[in-house]
Structures are given as structure tokens and as C-alpha cells.
Amino acid sequence: MKQKTRLNLAWLMLIPVFVFWACAQTETAQQLNQAIGPEQAMVPAQLAEAGAEQDEHPDVEFTESCYDCHREETPEVAELWHNSMHGVVNVGCFVCHGDGTTEFVVRPTTERCIACHSPKEVDFSNTEASSCFSCHNGHTLKFHNE
Amino acid sequence: MDRREFLKATAASAAAASIGVDLFLKPSQADAAAGVTWHKSVCRFCGVGCGMMVGVKDGKVVSVKGDKESTVNRGFLCVKGFYLYKVITAKSRLRYPMIRKNGKLVRASWDEAMDLVATKFREVIDRYGPDAVAFYGSGQAETEETYIANKLFKGHIGTNNFEGNPRLCMASAVGGYLTTFGADEPVGSYDDLDEAEVFLIVGSNTAECHPVLFDRIVERKTKDPHIKIIIIDPRKTPTDRVADLHIQPIPGYDLAILHAMARIIVKEGYTDEQFIKESVNFSDGKKKISYEEYKQFLEKFTPEYAAKVADVNPDDIVKAARWFGQSPTAVTLWTMGVNQRTRGVWLNNLIHNLHLLTGKIGKPGCDSLSLTGQPNACGGVREGGGLAHILPGHRKIVNPQHRKEIAAIWKVPVSNINPKPGKHTIALFEAVAKGEIKALYVMCTNPAQSLPNLKKFLKGMKDVFLVVADAFHPTETTKLADVLLPAAFWSEKEGVYGCTERRSQYMPKLVEPLGEARWDGDILIDLARRLGYGKNFEHFKTPEDVWNEYLLTTKGRDMDLMGAPYWRLKKVRGLRWPVPTTDHPGTRHRFTEGDPLFPKDKAKGRRMYFYGKPDGRAVVFARPDKGPEEPTDAEYPFALTTGRVLEHFHTMTMTGTVPQLVRAVPGPYVEINPKDAARLGIADRDTVKVITRRGELELTARVIDRPREKTLFVPWHWSEKLANLLTIDAFDPGSKEPEYKVCAAKIVKV
Amino acid sequence: MLISSMIVKTRPGKAETVLTQLQKIPRVTTYGVHRGNNIIVVAEIHDIKQLENLTAFIMESIDDVLSVSPTYINFEDEIQE
The missing domain is CATH 3.40.228.10 (Dimethylsulfoxide Reductase, domain 2)
Structure with a gap:
């Protein structure tokens, strides 16, 4: 636990470096983003992902279901989910994101998808994708945001 | 790979990920590197029978994924199945036998617990006759387990007071x-x-x-x-x-x-x-x-x-x-x-x-x-003869020929099997309530939550000498038990489940049972031995031995499984009976040419021959239309119906241990139509009281356009709010299945 | 010792040439060309300052480099020291 804290502190030290890069290379970063899609290569997101040991859900009372609360708190996202295939077949928020207390994952990994979608298991080495979410939107699940 | 190389690889992977490239590992390689081995099994929850791959590492089940070879689910799992592996090590697993002493359940040795069960059962049988004991099983038990229990109770103890929860659903x-x-x-x-x-x-x-x-x-x-x-x-x-x-x-x-x-x-x-x-x-x-x-x-x-x-x-x-x-x-x-x-x-x-x-x-x-609602209601109970009026292999107790055939396989005199059917579930628990049944063995189910009109039955269950073999404690039923026997759970034992579409599927044992838990089959064989019937059970060294004997009961029957021995079931993704020989692929449509039992000579060119009927013809029935047992009236103007939510299974003994599933639907509620709610001044999340002639329950109102007007819906999963205190125990005169789906109720704001 | 990774993006068709030049830099390891013109680079360096120098060097001294985007840095060893 101590080690984790130290590492997180270390990441704070890295921020100025990234700020430097971000400023110096705005143009090229944009080019990169355009070239390989906005979901990838976003440096700040990458920083968040690599640095986070365990995501934390806001401390709420958890007396109602994820969806019931998020319908009010984040209606856009809740709506996207509701109209997606996951919404239609009732694969709820908690399946991908955890329950919010014992487990919480902001950006679910491919392994989580495969548990239910094993036929869709992809050998990414021959593709340009690194995870299911390289191509599928996390909430609408649509391919390339069609 | 040394540490420096490892750190470099990690760094490179992170870079690769940022541009959507997986640099090093294929998933299977990742599994191998992590020490995970995958095994073919079947989901523990509902009657669909989804094929499941179970990931095992260091003697523990660490993951599951859908079996893409399975024709049932083609690799998909639902949210319950997704979290199934977490249930194995749940805090509520029963880890050692317990005996009630001075009103309290205390830890006991297996020997002490089994001795007590045997002594008490022997005492009751000798004093009051075999019908003073009863067995209540489950559509979630393996076919092998139900078979052993059936053989012990109907074939050796000599009582047909042998029921199971499929009576309540199928x-x-x-x-x-x-x-x-x-x-x-x-x-x-x-x-x-x-x-x-x-x-x-x-x-x-x-x-x-x-x-x-x-x-x-x-x-x-x-x-x-x-x-x-x-x-x-x-x-x-x-x-x-x-x-x-x-x-x-x-x-x-x-x-x-x-x-x-x-x-x-x-x-x-x-x-x-x-x-x-x-x-x-x-x-x-x-x-x-x-x-x-x-x-x-x-x-x-x-x-x-x-x-x-x-x-x-x-x-x-x-x-x-x-x-x-x-x-x-x-x-x-x-x-x-x-x-x-x-x-x-x-x-x-x-x-x-x-x-x-x-x-x-x-x-x-x-x-x-x-x-079907349960994973082995078809396989273990309907096919295995796990009810009071039937015998293994779709046989009937009242049929002397059927009794003779089963007695021969069980190696008991045919007189051991009582020719009169036993008590169906409601009658059985009524007999418990009246004290006519004095010792009851419950396996893998939770009747103290799942029976209708519970108030009528709970006291009797407390008073009877109640043995509960279960993987979980506490449940509403284990709380009433006199002896608790810890049972091995899914993946801790091998056996066969038969799902909705006549498909029998094999489940392997992958890990050792938690604590002192034992396979239910082993517990029942132990009980048979202690009751003095050991001889006819001692050849059951493994579940496969039990399955092989069970197969004999299916030979030549409409549900012929002779072509489905363990060695074959271990290879294939289940087989749909009739499957009479090991080279038969199983049957997609019964009563047609593709069915190995289709009698071409009798059919004489007909597309279908329903060989269960003497003339091969199925029956269209002109049944009167009849309403529910308890229609609504001025005093109880609502129809109450009970049911389920996706994230939970029945009495929640399994799904209630998974925080993610609990979060999805955190607590009990009653659904009411917005028009009714407006009329009664009930707002969403108000506390209301639902009242029937049998009981009342305080619940949170969920005002939602789901139930039609004048209808209330209560999911029955939560033990703290027992929906079955409200339901009626009226039952179908033919099937003896209770009417959980309709009774009259009223609702008031608290 | 720090370990850092980055994506070096080149002009179309120039990735192989840039790759050869990157491979000549001490304590720099390359992990191939991906998605057309992205080179994965891992560098072992002493401190942040050296990392800044390195990226500036790659940007300015190697022709046809469009961008250098850092993706990961490992501080663990430094902390333990």
C-alpha cells in the first residue's frame, strides 16, 4: 500500500514533463490523434490509466441501482447505455464497471468483455487495435461510432 | 526476462497500447504466463444450460468465460454467470457440520453429525414407519445426487415422501x-x-x-x-x-x-x-x-x-x-x-x-x-424421478412394471418400493406442519423462503427434525435446521446437469471443496451406510459409478441416455436425448424421423408419431377457461404477482454473495402502476404496506409503468422481506404446483 | 535509472529510415514500426532532464520525425534508492 502511494506521488512529478510536451507538440499530437483516432494516443488519458491503481467511485449511499442513480446524475451516458445492445439485454453498469465499492473500473479492459463474449476473442497482434474499445464505443457499443 | 527487461517491456506495451497495438501477448499466452488453465463446464444458475469455461490457477477458480464451442450460448454469459466463480469462496459458505445444541447451532464433527442424523432417522422410521420421514431435493442438485437420494428413500427406507423444488416451478x-x-x-x-x-x-x-x-x-x-x-x-x-x-x-x-x-x-x-x-x-x-x-x-x-x-x-x-x-x-x-x-x-x-x-x-x-428455471430440474428431477409419484427414467410409481424394473436395478425386492405415490410438496410440508412427518432431509434448496404462504409452514419446519445439506449458511432454511451438513459447491464436485432442451452436460471437479464440505452424493451414501443399507451403495466409488447405474434406468426409455457415458460427455458440449448409442448424435426433434425411437412401421408415412400415446396422436384439449383461485374483490382490489430480476437467482443464497450483483438491485420493492399510485397518493420510493389474506410486508414503492393497472409485482429474492408470506398456497389439482403468480392484495401508504 | 516509453511518429514512408537512426542512440531500444509510421521507443535515462534532452534530440536531429509523444515512465527504482 505504501509503495502504491509513493508511486502515485511519483506520477505527480511527471505532470510538468507532460505539460511541457503537450505545449511543445500540440500540432503534432493533433496530427497523431487524427491519424489513429481520438480514442487512442490521448496522452492525458494514458497518464490517468497508467497511473491509477484503483479507480474510486464518488462516495454515495448506494441505496439504489447504478442505473436509477445515473439516469439522474449522468443522463446522457445512461441513455446511451439504455439504447445500446447492453441496455436491451440488461447487461447493467456493474458488469463492466464493478459495484462501485469493492470494485470500480472506469475504463474496463478487454478481459472483462471476453468473459461474456468469448467468441469475439480477437488476437490483436495482427490488428491495429489493442482492446475492444479501440473500435467499439464503450456505451453505445457501436463499431467506429457508426 | 530480468527486472530491467520487464520494465522495458511494460513501458513498450504502454506505448503500444496508446496507438492501439498489443505488442507482446496473445490472450492464450497471457493465460499460460499467468498459470491459468481452462476447463469446460456448465453454468450453475438457470435452466438454459450455458457452457462455461472455468479458469483455474493454483487450485482456485479465478475466472469464467462463455464456452464458444457450446451450441447453447455460443460463448455468451449473462451477468449472473459472469460472477459465478466469486460465489465459490463466499463468506456465507458453510464450511463445517453444525448441530443444534440448546437451541444454538454449534460446530460438530462429520461423524457426530452423521451419527445424529442416522440415529434420529432410524428412530423415527422404526417407531412411526417410513412415511414419517421425507426428502426434499432440488433442481439444482446433480442427477447423480438426486439418484442416490431416490434410491435410498424410495428403494431402501421405503417412503415416496420424496419431493423437490421443481414441483414449485416445472x-x-x-x-x-x-x-x-x-x-x-x-x-x-x-x-x-x-x-x-x-x-x-x-x-x-x-x-x-x-x-x-x-x-x-x-x-x-x-x-x-x-x-x-x-x-x-x-x-x-x-x-x-x-x-x-x-x-x-x-x-x-x-x-x-x-x-x-x-x-x-x-x-x-x-x-x-x-x-x-x-x-x-x-x-x-x-x-x-x-x-x-x-x-x-x-x-x-x-x-x-x-x-x-x-x-x-x-x-x-x-x-x-x-x-x-x-x-x-x-x-x-x-x-x-x-x-x-x-x-x-x-x-x-x-x-x-x-x-x-x-x-x-x-x-x-x-x-x-x-x-426451465433451474439448471437440472429436467435432468435430475423430471428425468431422474425426483418427485413423489415418479421413478427414474420417466417412470411412474403406480405402474407395477416400472417399479419392478427400478427395483431390479437398485437390487432391492420390489416390495421395498411403496406402490402409492408420496406426498407432493405442499402436502408434504403440511404433514411437517401437522407433525406427521417427523424427520426431513433438505438438500440444496431453501424452502423456508421459497414455499408459498410461508407462515403456514415455518413453525412445522422449526419443530421437525430438520437436516439441511447446503453449501451456504445462513439461509432461511438453515436457520431452522437441527443438523447442517456442508455441501460441496459447483466446480468442487463432478456430475451432470440436464437443461431445458433435453441436453445433458458434464461438469468437472476442478478444486477441492471449501473447508470440510463434501459432495452431496458422498453424504447420502454415508447416511445409507449408517442406516444399514450400505451394501447397495458401496459400489458408488465415484460420481461416474452413480451415472453409469442411472444410465441403466434410461435404457430403452423415451429419454434414453445410454449413448452419454462420462467419457463422451467430457468431450462433447452435451447431448440431447434420446441418444441410445455412443455413436448417435442426439435428437433435435422428437417424434419425427430424426428421432431414433421413431417407429417407422407404426407411423406409416406420417410426419410425426407421438409414441408416448397408444395411437401415436397428440391431444388438443378443450379446457374451460378458469380464473385464479383468489380473484380480486373490493377489499383486496389488486392482483399480486411475484417474480425475479436479472441479477438475482431465486433466494439469493448465491447472487447475494456477489457485491456487484447486490449493487445492481440493492433491495426489495413493490412495483405499482403510476395510475394506481396517483389514485392512492403513493409516490416513487414511498414506504408502503402490501397486505394479503395471509400476511403483510412493508416495502419501498417503485412507481413504474410495468405492471398493468390493479396489479402489483414483488420480486421474491430478499430474505429480509419474504414475498412468500403474501402468496397463496392454492395449487393446480393436476400438477400440484402452487399459484405464486396470482393472489388478491391491497396496498396502503405507511 | 528511469525507464520511459514514447511513440515517435514519422512522415509517411520514412519510418524505416528513422528507425535505423533511433537504433544508433545509446540506451534506446526500439519495438518496431506500427500502424504505418509509429515507432515504439523505450529509453533508459537518469533523470527527467535527460529525457527532455533526448526527445528534443530526436525531434531536431532526425529528419522526418513529426512528433515524439511520451506514454509511460517508471520511477520505481529511483524511489527505492
């Missing part, structure tokens, strides 16, 4: 299949779902209760929007998301709708006259009637009449009948909304009627397919 479907087709279990299979162009879903919330099959239906609908999905259900459910038409009757008044559909099918000429001529008889339930007399009977059931009875739109009935009749294929699916009714068997008959009249049975895309 008995009416059994009654329907037996009376209509002459043989239990569906004619077709899941394959028909992929070819059906009309789905009629009656009293089934498929989306939440059989999610993986619902996925299959959604996939069909997405690929071909022209297919029609018709729902008959008093409550809108998530299944409606794909529905083309929802007929929402008053709970308990849907029989007339099915008759009205049949009438339109006959009137407008959607019948298959050739099929009717060859393969159908008509009956009023007492005697054979003619086709003409049946048509006469239907005359009463105009769409307007049915619409009035059920308070629905007559045009919808006409539309549903035309879609069903005009489509070349149709599958009907149903579950508890049809079965848990005082006229459950009749309703089953009426569904089969539609398929028989139109000949939409026994061919691709056509079936009347009863969805």
Missing part, C-alpha cells in the same frame, strides 16, 4: 407435456429459436430470467426485423424491448386469449388439416371429442369475449393469431407465469393446442418450448 409443464404429447419435455430444441419467424412469449420475462436465450432472440430480430415477437404477460418487462405486440391481461385470465387465438386459427384456415388428421386427437379432458365438437367448443371464445375476460384489446388477439397462423414457423416460450397457476397444466395444454392445430411442431423453427 410441474405444470410436465403435466402439459404428458397430457398433450404423452411424454415429458420439449419436442424441439434451442435450434428452433434460430429459425422461428414468430415468437409467442407467454408469462415469461425471458430478458431477465433467461438472458442468454433472449440474446439469441434479439439477434434474430436484429438480423431480420420482419420476425414478430408477441408477448402475453400482465406486466411489461425488459423483454418488451424487442416486442411487436404486448397483450397485457389481468393476472390469471389468459386462458380465454389462447382459446380465442385457436378459434381465429381454425376460422381463418391457418390449420394444418393433414397433420390434424394424422396426428391429433381432441379431448375435453374427460373423454375424446371430435374435431367438430372442438370447433363448437371454441365458438364461445370470440376475440371480444376473451378481450372482455382479460381486459385487453380484441384486435390485438386477432393480430397475434394471424401472425402465429400465417407464419410458416413459430416458437412459443413460457415460464412461471404459465406454470405457477392453479390451471397451469391447462394453460400448457392450450399453448400446445396452437402448435398442434397449425402443425408447427417437430420441424425446424417450430416448437412449444417450456423454459
